[in-house]
Each structure stands twice: as C-alpha cells, then as structure tokens.
Amino acid sequence: MCSILLMRAWWIQRLVESLAFIARLIARREGLILAVLVGTLVLLPRTGFSQAPPLDGKSGRELLLRNFRPVPTLKVPEHLLKRAKFPVVDLHTHFFHRLKHSPDQLEHFVELMNRHNIAVCVSLDGRLGERFDEHRKYLWTKHRDRFLIFVNVDWMGPGDPEKPETWDCHRPDFARRVAAQLAKAKMAGASGLKLFKQFGLGYRNPDGSLLRIDDRRWDPIWKACGSLGLPIIIHTADPIAFFQPIDATNERWEELSRHPEWSFPADKFPSREELLAARNRVIARHPKTTFIGAHMANASEDLATVAAWLDAYPNLVVEPASRIGELGRQPYSARKFFLKYADRIVFGTDGPWPEERLTYYWRFLETWDENFPYSEKPFPPQGLWRIYGLGLPDNVLRKIYHENAARLIPGLKQRVERFSERNQ
Ligand SMILES: [Zn+2]
Numbered sequence: 001m002c003s004i005l006l007m008r009a010w011w012i013q014r015l016v017e018s019l020a021f022i023a024r025l026i027a028r029r030e031g032l033i034l035a036v037l038v039g040t041l042v043l044l045p046r047t048g049f050s051q052a053p054p055l056d057g058k059s060g061r062e063l064l065l066r067n068f069r070p071v072p073t074l075k076v077p078e079h080l081l082k083r084a085k086f087p088v089v090d091l092h093t094h095f096f097h098r099l100k101h102s103p104d105q106l107e108h109f110v111e112l113m114n115r116h117n118i119a120v121c122v123s124l125d126g127r128l129g130e131r132f133d134e135h136r137k138y139l140w141t142k143h144r145d146r147f148l149i150f151v152n153v154d155w156m157g158p159g160d161p162e163k164p165e166t167w168d169c170h171r172p173d174f175a176r177r178v179a180a181q182l183a184k185a186k187m188a189g190a191s192g193l194k195l196f197k198q199f200g201l202g203y204r205n206p207d208g209s210l211l212r213i214d215d216r217r218w219d220p221i222w223k224a225c226g227s228l229g230l231p232i233i234i235h236t237a238d239p240i241a242f243f244q245p246i247d248a249t250n251e252r253w254e255e256l257s258r259h260p261e262w263s264f265p266a267d268k269f270p271s272r273e274e275l276l277a278a279r280n281r282v283i284a285r286h287p288k289t290t291f292i293g294a295h296m297a298n299a300s301e302d303l304a305t306v307a308a309w310l311d312a313y314p315n316l317v318v319e320p321a322s323r324i325g326e327l328g329r330q331p332y333s334a335r336k337f338f339l340k341y342a343d344r345i346v347f348g349t350d351g352p353w354p355e356e357r358l359t360y361y362w363r364f365l366e367t368w369d370e371n372f373p374y375s376e377k378p379f380p381p382q383g384l385w386r387i388y389g390l391g392l393p394d395n396v397l398r399k400i401y402h403e404n405a406a407r408l409i410p411g412l413k414q415r416v417e418r419f420s421e422r423n424q
Contacts, residue, residue: 092348096125119419165206179224226289300326321348328387
C-alpha cells in the first residue's frame, strides 16, 4: 500500500517537472518547434491522409494487386475494326475443346465468321479414331467449305493414363500404325497434324522419364506427314515466365498465382531451351515436312531467336495465336519481323474466341493504334500491359491472312475464293 502511494507521488512529481520543462521551452525559441510538433500530432488524425485505410483491399492506399484495374487517361486515335480487311484463314482453332460440339454455338460462330471476313477455320481437335469421325460430322455436315481439320495422334490409346507402360506409343509398331492411320485420315479429308505440348512436360516413358519429341521412335510419323503433304502444327514449351520461379520478379505472376499448374519448375521439368532444341532437331531431320510453330514457335518474347530459326529451317512457318499480347508490346521489333518474314507467317487465334477478342487481332495487325487491350477480359490474362498496332501494308496482310496458308494446304485457295464471292 505504502509503495503504491510512493509511486503515485513519483509520477505526479515527474508530470509537474515535464510541464515546467515545456513551459520553459515555449518561453524560449525552441517553443515554436515544439508547438508545431504538438499541433501536428493533434491535427494529423483529423486529415484524410492519415485516416485508417479500409481493410477490404478494394480501394484506397491498401488496394490489393488483384483488385488493381487501371483505366488509362491517354487520348489517342482509335480504330475499332469490326472485320478483317481481307479474307482470313484461322489456322489455329479448337472447335472440340472450346465449343464441346454444341451445334448452336457452331451456328453462332459461323455467323460471326461471315461478319468478320473469316473464310475458313482450321480445327486442331480431330484426334485420330472416333473423335475424328465425330468432329468431321460436327463441322462438315453443314459447313464443309468453312472448316478444315488437323488430327492428333492418340499416344496412350486404350492404356491407363497413370501407367505409361500400358500406353500404345510404347508398343514396337506404334509409329508405323500411326503412319497408316494418317494416310487413311488424309483420304477422309484431314489437312494436317497437331502436336500438343505434352512432350517433355507431360507424357512419360515406362521408367517415369518424360517422353522426348526428338525420340527416334516417332521419326516415321513425321516422315509420313511429309510424304502425305500434311503440315504439322507443333506446340512446344510455353512462355519464358512459366519456367521462372513464381516470385515478385515474374512478369506473369498474377496469372501463375491463379494457375500454379502452368508453372514448370526447373527441379521437375527440362528447361525451356532444351525442349525447343529437341523440337528444332526434329524440324532439321525432316526437311520435307512442313512444321508450323504454334504461338510464334513459342518464343514471341525473343523475335531475334524466332528469326534465326526461320533462317535455319526453310520448312518452318510460325503463327501468332494467343501471342498478340507479346508481339504488341514490342511493336517496332514485331513490325520489322512481320515485314521481313511476311512469307513465313500464317494466321491463328487459338479461338473460337468471343467477338471482341477477334477485333483485337485485326486492330493489332492493321492499325497504328496505341495502348489498347489485347483481350476482352477486364484483367489482361497474359501480362499486365496493353499493346500497339503494327499497321501492316495490304500485301503483307493478304499473305498472313490467307495466301501463305493456301500454299501449305491443298484446296484452301478455292475455299477462300468461293467465300470471297459469296461474301462480297
Ligand atoms: Zn491452341
């Protein structure tokens, strides 16, 4: 009890001394400084600047990155193109994966094709076997002239996806059987072969190692495509950012944070360079087979490298599906590339997409527009940036939109001509 009384007295004495000290300061020049300090402390909480931020992360200074939706204030000319200037062949579409064989959606998309001057779409979803038959029926019953089909090899066959030792591709006569299937598919109207990205990233050998695209076992397949006149559209590896750690420096962080399964960490997968080198060895070994490097041969971040590949492999062409986001952020390099390699680029979108997405392809290739989106999604799906148009001349547009594709695929030129006559 006694000690509490003593403590209280001690505090009172300290308080009195402090007040006396402040009074002395005010009396002297330091008083001014002190007055400002005290005033700031008293007034600051009343100003908006220091108000506690709302904790929802959706506004104010504590906004979360995932809620950031900047609206540019830039005023520049806009050309919101409603259709392509010349008839288009879209060489990279997925009518099974995206439309799930819905007849209504197909009819809607054909109307959209008419409006946008898309003469022909090439669906890459014709997996050999039953799916190819269904896909032909779906696309060709009413629109034989408007759709072409690339087939896919069924590497697993009836095997168990979890047990690579049961997969068809590990049987000795696999490649020879696929070559025979391809010849049959060609007779049934197939126009090419599509290879998905699972080589080096998904498919496995019985010992658990990843299947290589340059495995000699598949050579008879690539060779057969050459002699049958079936171009191979090939997707190898993925954007550079998908092979980098998902950290604060990764330019596709927001996308990878939503889709961590798109990341290929170095401890589990071959490097991107190894995968692309393996693909290039296949292209080099089969000079009589045409290869279409999907997504700018998957190196749109580095067009000098794509140019070097085009120089090295005369049997390689590239297409820009789902890469206008990359190309459009480097408009000077991309324009030079498109002018120089105008004969080696075909057109692709990775669609069917919503109408708005298609308009960005036309705007990107045809106009000089600046700083516009590359996707209809409110949050750009492939990097937080906007793009710039290439303003390509008419002769280059014609080559990219349909002339180059018509050189690769028999029967395509006539389809484009028939469409142009009807769609005048
Ligand atoms: Zn695709």
